Amino acid sequence: MTTTLFAHAAAAALLSLAATSPVSAEIKDYEFQLVKNEIKQGDATVDVRLIDKRNGKPVPDAVIFAKRIDMAPDDMETMTSKIEQLPSPESGIYRFKTKLTMAGGWRLSLGAKVQGEIGTVENKLVLKAVK
Template sequence: MMLVTSSKARLFALVALAILGLAPFARANINDYEFRLVAAQFKTGQAIVSVRLVHKPDDKPAPDAVIFAMRLDMAPDGMETMTSMIEPAQSPDPGIYRFKVDLTDAGTWRISLAAKVQGESGTVQGRLILKVAP
């Protein structure tokens, strides 16, 4: 009976050490990631907005992130309740995330995004500004 309990305790200790031992090997702090617009100038109407998610210390793209929240509004012009359509679109390049948007009015629009980066804990959040001309 003691042998079984001792074996289980050793197994538990080894698993715990393995888990704790891997923690320092996370790639980065979640604050080391940011969203960047590929282009910031648009015309009213339907458009595709491309956003780069990068690891800031080495400026490398962060592929395979899961974007789980997105919003498009005119908050920079004092109209946060004025929202418009935003939906994911296919992207040809890793680390580039594309969105189909409907820019209904000229002015300043804000895209708010939230994503999970593979291998990292926490959430990357970004607010990007678009300038829209008639």
């Protein structure tokens, strides 16, 4: 009888813990979005927002480990430019410095880890460099 009582108490404790634990997000619940879709050609600052799609809130403190910018939208994927991450101007905004050497379509590819989540947020964002 003691074993059955213990089993019921353990099951109740687990159910209670599950009910009070926050619901964990999946990596697909996050995405990067461009703050501006058009940026002046030449030396450029590109701001992107990382959001939690479930509530629309910005996600701070992600670790961006992959970044690339190229002209794939204009069928020139080999036309790349250096890209450097800058300090964040505000929570959930990630800033990059690059040189958009010619007008046209540019693709910004990002890979990031969100703290507390398993997996990688990967997005390819298309922006337009204008004269």
